[in-house]
Amino acid sequence: MTTLVSELDLPVMLMADGTQARRFGGRGDLPDGHWLAKNLVGYTVWHYDDVTAILRDKRWHNASGRIAEIMGVTDERFLLRQRESILSAEGDTHVRLRRLVAPAFTPRQADRLRPFMREVMNGLVDKVAAQGRADIAVDICEPYPIPIICELLGAPKSDWQLFSRLANDILEIFSLDMASKIDFILATQAELDEYTNQLIADRRNKPADDLITDLIAAEAEGDRLSTDELVMMVNAVIVGGTDTTRNQLGLSMSLFAEFPDQWALLAERPDLAPRAVEETMRYFGAVRGTMRFASEDIVYRDVLFPAGTFIGIGLAEANKDADAFSEPHTFDITMSHGDQPQLTFGSGIHYCLGQALARAELQEALPLLAQRMPNLRRDGEIEWKPDGVGIFGPAHFPVTFDPGH
Ligand code: HEM
Numbered sequence: 001m002t003t004l005v006s007e008l009d010l011p012v013m014l015m016a017d018g019t020q021a022r023r024f025g026g027r028g029d030l031p032d033g034h035w036l037a038k039n040l041v042g043y044t045v046w047h048y049d050d051v052t053a054i055l056r057d058k059r060w061h062n063a064s065g066r067i068a069e070i071m072g073v074t075d076e077r078f079l080l081r082q083r084e085s086i087l088s089a090e091g092d093t094h095v096r097l098r099r100l101v102a103p104a105f106t107p108r109q110a111d112r113l114r115p116f117m118r119e120v121m122n123g124l125v126d127k128v129a130a131q132g133r134a135d136i137a138v139d140i141c142e143p144y145p146i147p148i149i150c151e152l153l154g155a156p157k158s159d160w161q162l163f164s165r166l167a168n169d170i171l172e173i174f175s176l177d178m179a180s181k182i183d184f185i186l187a188t189q190a191e192l193d194e195y196t197n198q199l200i201a202d203r204r205n206k207p208a209d210d211l212i213t214d215l216i217a218a219e220a221e222g223d224r225l226s227t228d229e230l231v232m233m234v235n236a237v238i239v240g241g242t243d244t245t246r247n248q249l250g251l252s253m254s255l256f257a258e259f260p261d262q263w264a265l266l267a268e269r270p271d272l273a274p275r276a277v278e279e280t281m282r283y284f285g286a287v288r289g290t291m292r293f294a295s296e297d298i299v300y301r302d303v304l305f306p307a308g309t310f311i312g313i314g315l316a317e318a319n320k321d322a323d324a325f326s327e328p329h330t331f332d333i334t335m336s337h338g339d340q341p342q343l344t345f346g347s348g349i350h351y352c353l354g355q356a357l358a359r360a361e362l363q364e365a366l367p368l369l370a371q372r373m374p375n376l377r378r379d380g381e382i383e384w385k386p387d388g389v390g391i392f393g394p395a396h397f398p399v400t401f402d403p404g405h
Contacts, residue, residue, distance in 0.1 A: 004304050005036075005043060013037045013044050013312075036303070041070055042293075042310030046317035048324035048340065050301075054313060055290075055348040059298050061090045062350050063291035063310060070310075072179040078186060086236050086353070090295070094349065100225055101233060101353065104214035110356040112209075113151060117364040120147045125372045132403030133379060136253050137394040140369070141246040148361060149241055153234060154210030155199060166192045167238045189235070196234045200227060211237070241354045244286055245361055247385070247393025248344070252280035252366060254394060255331060257378045262333050263370050270367035276333040277362045278342055281319075283331045285344030288316040288392050315343045373401035 011031035031037055037044045045051055054060050063070075065088025086097045124143060128134040146164045147157075155163055169188040172181050199212055207213045215230055225233065256263040266276050294309045305311070320328040325337035345352035352358065370376075376399055383396040 002299055002302050002304050004306070005309065008036070008303065010034070010043070011037045013039045035301070039312050041291075042312070043305075044312040044314060046314030046321075048318040048321040048343070051313050051315065051318040051343060052347050054292060054300070054311065055346060055350070057298070057300075058090075058349065059295050060292035060311065061295045062088050063293045064088045066293065067291070073182055075182050075186070078182055085232055087240065087350070096223065097225075097229070097233075098349070098353070099220050100218045100223065101215060104211055104218060105353050105356060107356040107360075109211075109214070110360040113148060113357070114360055114364055116151050117148055117361055118368060120144060121365050121368050122372075125369065129372060129405060130403055133398070133400045134373075136397040136399055137250050138396065141250040141253075141393070141397075144249060144365065145242045145245040145361065148357075149237060152211045152357065153199065153237070154203065154208050154212050159195075162195070166195065167242050170235070170238060171243050173239070192235065192238070193231050196231045197227070199234075200230050237354065240352070241357065243391055243393075244354075245358050247286035247391055248281060248358070249362060249365055250394040250397055251284045251286055251392075252277070252362065253369065253376075253399075254378075254382055254397060255280050255284050256366075256370070257376050257399060259331055260376070262331070263376050264374070266333065266367055267370035267374060270371070272333050273363040273367045274359070276366050277359055279331065279333045279335070279337075280366075281344040281362075282325070282337070282342035283319070285316055285319060285342070286391055286393050287344055287346070289314050290346060315346070318343050372405045373399070374405060375402045377401070 011034055013031075035045060035047050035050055037046075045054060065085065086094065086101070089097055121140075121144065124140050128139050134140065143164075146167060147160055149167070150157070150160055150163055166188055170185065170192060172178060172185050172188075178185065200216065203210070203212045203216055207217070212230070212234070215225060215233055218225060256266070262276075266272055290313045292311050292313060294305045294307050294311070296307050298305045298307075298309075318324070319342050322328050324340050327335070328337060330337075341347075345355045345358070379398040379400045382394045382398075385393055385395045
């Protein structure tokens with residue numbers, strides 16, 4: 001028998017996106033014996049099976065284009081832009097965009113950048129290696145992704161600073177008080193659009209070995225990306241690819257600081273890097289949750305969710321689900337917890353487009369850091385970033401380590 005969701009007697013969770021247990025190990029106040037709870041804007045699921053079922057069901061649409069709306073933004077210029085992004089596009093529009101851009105985001109494309117990733121990371125460690133102390137969040141994680149995104153796009157080194165400022169300002173869309181910053185965000189977006197248009201014009205004249213050239217050339221069945229769509233993709237790469245990667249690196253390192261044996265093992269066995277990345281992302285992922293809304297009336301597990309219902313998807317909690325992973329609360333980079341993929345890159349049609357690049361960045365960074373920062377120890381409390389929309393990580397993370405490596 002089908003029951004209307006609002007008629008169920010459900011426990012209540014506070015966070016809108018289903019992210020309760022922010023600190024690793026903690027389960028927050030997840031209600032036992034339930035699979036569905038109420039939250040501020042709708043409902044929440046957090047079991048691996050429900051999370052994957054909903055993410056793979058195309059009738060549930062990505063709510064990222066509506067977060068601004070939920071947070072009280074009424075500026076039509078901003079809302080329109082959000083709806084046009086690959087992150088929030090749905091149906092045929094989304095399929096078309098994914099088909100066009102997917103070839104530019106393969107593991108092979110990411111692998112081309114691995115030597116450059118090592119160069120960037122070595123440069124960052126060089127600055128702190130002699131003193132044997134660092135703020136991992138500020139000295140290592142924060143600056144790491146920007147040069148890589150620039151190199152990926154084909155932006156010259158002289159633009160790193162400019163690019164870094166634009167990216168950081170644009171990322172204000174993830175802050176909780178974004179509604180009050182809307183003019184600032186729009187102005188930055190206009191500046192970035194102008195910059196990107198210039199890059200595109202340059203590559204049209206003179207193709208190079210980079211993402212923009214690949215995207216300009218991308219063609220499927222006679223179809224091509226328009227200039228506006230190219231600009232949107234560059235925006236999506238910046239929004240999707242910088243804060244996520246730097247926060248994930250910070251969280252992964254914070255875990256290793258608590259598990260020194262695993263850190264020493266990774267230094268000894270860099271071949272464990274891929275496992276280390278999957279395990280740290282499962283155990284302590286930077287994207288704690290996401291959101292969907294019902295594009296039509298949907299019946300799931302005998303519950304009717306009327307069109308428009310919002311649902312929070314607890315990725316972090318699903319990554320610790322004992323029905324999906326064996327010993328989910330054990331952190332061990334040598335251990336397989338089962339065949340299921342960790343969910344910090346999402347699942348279904350919106351599965352992270354940049355996953356190969358992000359995996360490569362983390363797989364290069366972690367063993368290099370393990371070798372150059374032996375005996376990593378936390379040197380004080382970690383200061384966590386304020387709760388934003390879904391992405392989480394350290395703001396300050398002081399460490400000491402054996403100098404001179
Ligand atoms: C550790 C780093 C990263 C994490 C944890 C991460 C996580 C995610 C997640 C969870 C989604 C799906 C969101 C949803 O379904 O609601 C997603 C989508 C996306 N990511 Fe990532 N991401 C990372 C790095 C990157 C990088 C490096 C790029 C770009 C180069 C990127 C670009 C994108 C794009 C464009 C989408 C939208 C795909 C679509 O909707 O079809 N991400 N990411």
